[in-house]
Amino acid sequence: MKPWPLSLIALSLILATPIFVVLSSVFFSAGDIWTHLFETVLARYISNSFALMTGVSIGVLALGVLPAWLVTAYRFPGSKVFEWALLLPLAIPAYIIAYTYTGMLDVAGPLQSNLRDAFGWSYGEYWFPEIRSIGGAIAMLSLVFYPYVYLLARAAFAGQSASVMEAARSLGCSQRSAFFRVALPLARPAIVVGLSICLMETLADYGTVQYFGISTFTTGIYRTWNGLGSTVGAAQLAALLLGFVFILVSIESWSRKQAQFFNTGSNAWPSPAVPLVGGRLFIAYLVCGIPVSLGFVVPLIQLSIWASITSDSIMTADFAGYLFNSLALAAITSAAALILALFIAYGRRLYPTQLSSVAARVLSLGYALPGTVVAIGVLVPFAWLDNQVSAFMVARFDFNTGLLLSGTAFILVFAYLVRFLPIAMNTVDAGLTKIRPSMDEAGRSMGLGPMTILRRLHMPIMRGSLATALLLVFVDVLKELPATLLLRPFNFNTLAIRTYELANEERLADAAGPALTIVLASLIPVILLSRSLERATNVPSVGEKPR
Amino acid sequence: MGIKKIFAYVLSVTVFMVGIVSAAEVNVYSARSEDLIKSALDRFSEETGIEVNLITESADALIRRIELEGFNSPADVLLTVDAGRLFRAKEAGILAPIDSSILRERIPAAYRDPENQWFGLSLRSRVIMFDKSRVSPSEIESYEDLADPKWKGEICIRSSGNIYNQSLLASLIEHVGEEATEAWAVGLVANMARRPQGGDRDQIRAAVAGQCKLAIANTYYLAGMLNSDIAADVEVAEQIGVLWPNQGDRGAHMNVSGAGMIKTSKNPDEARQLIEFLSADYAQQWYAQVNNEYSVRTDIPVSATLQRFGEFKADSLNLEALGRNNAAAVRLADRAGWQ
Numbered sequence: 025m026k027p028w029p030l031s032l033i034a035l036s037l038i039l040a041t042p043i044f045v046v047l048s049s050v051f052f053s054a055g056d057i058w059t060h061l062f063e064t065v066l067a068r069y070i071s072n073s074f075a076l077m078t079g080v081s082i083g084v085l086a087l088g089v090l091p092a093w094l095v096t097a098y099r100f101p102g103s104k105v106f107e108w109a110l111l112l113p114l115a116i117p118a119y120i121i122a123y124t125y126t127g128m129l130d131v132a133g134p135l136q137s138n139l140r141d142a143f144g145w146s147y148g149e150y151w152f153p154e155i156r157s158i159g160g161a162i163a164m165l166s167l168v169f170y171p172y173v174y175l176l177a178r179a180a181f182a183g184q185s186a187s188v189m190e191a192a193r194s195l196g197c198s199q200r201s202a203f204f205r206v207a208l209p210l211a212r213p214a215i216v217v218g219l220s221i222c223l224m225e226t227l228a229d230y231g232t233v234q235y236f237g238i239s240t241f242t243t244g245i246y247r248t249w250n251g252l253g254s255t256v257g258a259a260q261l262a263a264l265l266l267g268f269v270f271i272l273v274s275i276e277s278w279s280r281k282q283a284q285f286f287n288t289g290s291n292a293w294p295s296p297a298v299p300l301v302g303g304r305l306f307i308a309y310l311v312c313g314i315p316v317s318l319g320f321v322v323p324l325i326q327l328s329i330w331a332s333i334t335s336d337s338i339m340t341a342d343f344a345g346y347l348f349n350s351l352a353l354a355a356i357t358s359a360a361a362l363i364l365a366l367f368i369a370y371g372r373r374l375y376p377t378q379l380s381s382v383a384a385r386v387l388s389l390g391y392a393l394p395g396t397v398v399a400i401g402v403l404v405p406f407a408w409l410d411n412q413v414s415a416f417m418v419a420r421f422d423f424n425t426g427l428l429l430s431g432t433a434f435i436l437v438f439a440y441l442v443r444f445l446p447i448a449m450n451t452v453d454a455g456l457t458k459i460r461p462s463m464d465e466a467g468r469s470m471g472l473g474p475m476t477i478l479r480r481l482h483m484p485i486m487r488g489s490l491a492t493a494l495l496l497v498f499v500d501v502l503k504e505l506p507a508t509l510l511l512r513p514f515n516f517n518t519l520a521i522r523t524y525e526l527a528n529e530e531r532l533a534d535a536a537g538p539a540l541t542i543v544l545a546s547l548i549p550v551i552l553l554s555r556s557l558e559r560a561t562n563v564p565s566v567g568e569k570p571r
Numbered sequence: 572m573g574i575k576k577i578f579a580y581v582l583s584v585t586v587f588m589v590g591i592v593s594a595a596e597v598n599v600y601s602a603r604s605e606d607l608i609k610s611a612l613d614r615f616s617e618e619t620g621i622e623v624n625l626i627t628e629s630a631d632a633l634i635r636r637i638e639l640e641g642f643n644s645p646a647d648v649l650l651t652v653d654a655g656r657l658f659r660a661k662e663a664g665i666l667a668p669i670d671s672s673i674l675r676e677r678i679p680a681a682y683r684d685p686e687n688q689w690f691g692l693s694l695r696s697r698v699i700m701f702d703k704s705r706v707s708p709s710e711i712e713s714y715e716d717l718a719d720p721k722w723k724g725e726i727c728i729r730s731s732g733n734i735y736n737q738s739l740l741a742s743l744i745e746h747v748g749e750e751a752t753e754a755w756a757v758g759l760v761a762n763m764a765r766r767p768q769g770g771d772r773d774q775i776r777a778a779v780a781g782q783c784k785l786a787i788a789n790t791y792y793l794a795g796m797l798n799s800d801i802a803a804d805v806e807v808a809e810q811i812g813v814l815w816p817n818q819g820d821r822g823a824h825m826n827v828s829g830a831g832m833i834k835t836s837k838n839p840d841e842a843r844q845l846i847e848f849l850s851a852d853y854a855q856q857w858y859a860q861v862n863n864e865y866s867v868r869t870d871i872p873v874s875a876t877l878q879r880f881g882e883f884k885a886d887s888l889n890l891e892a893l894g895r896n897n898a899a900a901v902r903l904a905d906r907a908g909w910q
């Protein structure tokens with residue numbers, strides 16, 4: 025076998041060890057845990073998880089696809105602002121948005137309290153939606169996850185060449201029917217990728233559902249471990265989850281294969297935007313404004329109010345350290361993820377084998393695993409390796425190396441990669457598959473090596489996808505909590521940990537300061553990304569001149 | 572540079588670094604959050620010159636981490652926020668006994684391991700709280716009363732996934748048996764005002780908002796609200812009364828936050844010193860001030876906020892039972908439909 029596919033498979037195996045650790049649990053006995061789960065709670069875990077996934081699917085599609093179309097196909101005052109503002113909810117961790125909305129809308133929150141005072145009602149005499157419910161959880165998760173769908177849908181719409189839309193219009197399509205009959209079907213693979221990212225995030229979410237008291241598969245894993253005290257049972261539940269996600273991922277990649285579209289290259293610049301006026305303009309503002317205000321502005325205001333109450337205790341001397349740690353981890357991980365994702369995606373393009381595509385699919389499972397499960401899956405092999413090395417060194421040189429990797433930032437970054445590489449892989453892959461294979465052939469016929477083709481042909485074309493991958497991983501690492509908690513070195517804090525510790529003590533107002541900082545720190549890459557996307561969409565294909 | 576040279580270089584750098592960090596230190600794995608332990612640890616460093624390194628995380632994850640790290644685990648001391656997890660750490664075989672007459676004298680037998688593997692350091696009680704405007708304290712006496720149908724739709728309590736509810740169930744299993752406890756849990760679920768959700772403070776707020784009359788919560792949450800910077804929290808907490816359950820019989824359910832020394836500790840002497848420090852006057856008063864907990868010792872005065880809750884009779888059950896019955900408690904909650 026050639027070195028590239030070989031190293032591809034070796035890399036996949038290393039990164040997939042945590043997944044194998046989880047899967048290996050099926051060879052152990054969990055006692056009568058399964059009988060107990062079947063008889064009591066398993067049906068509820070499954071049905072709640074399904075309800076959550078169905079609801080979030082509808083939510084993210086509704087919030088993500090239409091605005092993406094509006095900001096690419098139409099021109100209206102503020103459309104440029106919406107273009108990047110629609111990404112902002114990405115910066116808010118799911119459990120933080122849950123805490124903020126609960127603080128506002130809960131039975132004891134200011135809104136309901138004021139209603140009761142104003143109208144002299146008491147509890148039970150009026151109807152108000154229960155925020156801590158499945159519906160509430162769906163709303164919260166949809167509000168922070170829809171940007172994945174938006175981002176990918178927008179990139180797909182923007183990348184659709186003008187000639188396709190012109191052809192549609194010359195055949196009598198209006199802008200709207202061109203959307204349903206041409207643009208949407210063409211963008212479907214990208215939208216499905218975005219949707220599958222959202223669903224995996226939903227499955228991995230613990231903070232929100234736990235706070236809302238909704239028993240899902242993920243809370244079940246924790247309960248089986250912490251409550252029933254069964255490590256094996258918990259790992260087996262996680263393995264079952266993985267099996268389910270594997271099916272999901274397979275469906276996703278199958279659906280992408282059914283609809284493979286290449287840019288024709290020769291006309292690959294965006295179609296001109298149509299100006300919007302009147303009632304349609306109003307609707308456009310609603311469609312684009314609702315996701316941004318509910319997903320970002322409202323929680324931001326609530327967090328700011330809380331943070332202003334507790335500002336004295338926020339800016340402690342350690343705060344700069346938390347910020348630095350968070351940013352450093354995010355920067356290192358996102359760069360590493362980008363390089364690995366390029367390596368894997370391009371390797372699969374060069375050497376498309378059944379094995380490498382299965383390997384990629386296995387790797388993508390990490391994204392759906394709860395962070396704690398990933399963390400333990402990472403710690404098991406690394407601690408074992410460390411202890412083997414240590415035992416060997418003691419026996420051979422009478423010198424104990426101790427734990428070389430466990431408890432260092434290295435395994436933290438490794439765990440992040442297990443968790444977030446899939447998202448970079450998906451994004452890079454989506455960008456790469458859009459480049460038609462004849463481009464590679466042309467490059468090769470000119471005597472260029474594969475690395476040169478990647479660097480000089482592919483990377484400039486897919487700059488938008490690369491920037492997207494970088495940003496998504498960066499922001500995800502900033503928000504990441506469970507793996508950081510479990511694997512971090514001594515005396516090492518991040519903003520997410522700080523936020524969580526305070527929120528976990530039910531001191532939401534105190535948690536607002538670090539939470540706000542996560543949001544602000546994420547804004548920088550979000551804005552950078554939108555700028556680079558803007559430029560990327562204006563870059564014509566290689567060898568072409570703009571009209 | 573030959574391989575041997577590189578190896579020698581790496582080795583000497585490593586030895587040098589190990590040399591730096593091995594100046595008197597103690598490594599703490601803590602389930603108590605940093606805010607609720609750090610300043611006491613800093614004080615310990617000031618007094619003794621021993622440097623303290625800290626990681627915080629949930630107890631179960633820390634126990635697993637120590638197990639996996641094995642012999643080379645850097646952990647010296649494990650701090651948890653409930654007795655059940657200390658018991659679990661002992662069961663996992665990661666704790667070592669500490670033979671300390673200081674600890675034995677200071678900490679009552681109920682709040683430490685019979686084999687000296689763990690020691691309770693601060694006390695909290697899980698009590699019945701009521702909306703003073705709608706409930707008179709004479710209406711309810713015990714945890715058992717919570718299952719009385721007269722409270723239908725009037726009880727707010729969080730999920731049974733929460734360790735404090737699991738410990739309460741575990742103590743009931745010990746006192747009245749598993750069958751009676753399950754019947755009690757079924758009655759409690761029937762009396763719930765809403766599907767369990769949120770944290771302890773949310774139950775207190777819901778009671779004042781009128782969603783329920785009774786809320787089950789740990790004492791320090793209410794005390795924390797009374798001392799809050801946020802006016803609305805203080806206002807809510809002022810309307811809540813504390814009912815100490817089972818004062819006619821076994822007393823109110825207690826739990827501890829506590830510590831144990833790790834078996835593979837490389838700094839056992841420092842570890843012992845730290846745990847002894849946490850049981851000494853300064854730390855015991857600090858627990859009360861910072862997080863409104865009760866001292867495990869009888870000779871430490873109760874904080875002003877806690878005095879407002881009045882005196883009470885504490886359950887003298889050895890807290891080992893909370894850990895022993897934990898899994899049974901969760902199964903029972905699953906069967907009773909307590910989400």
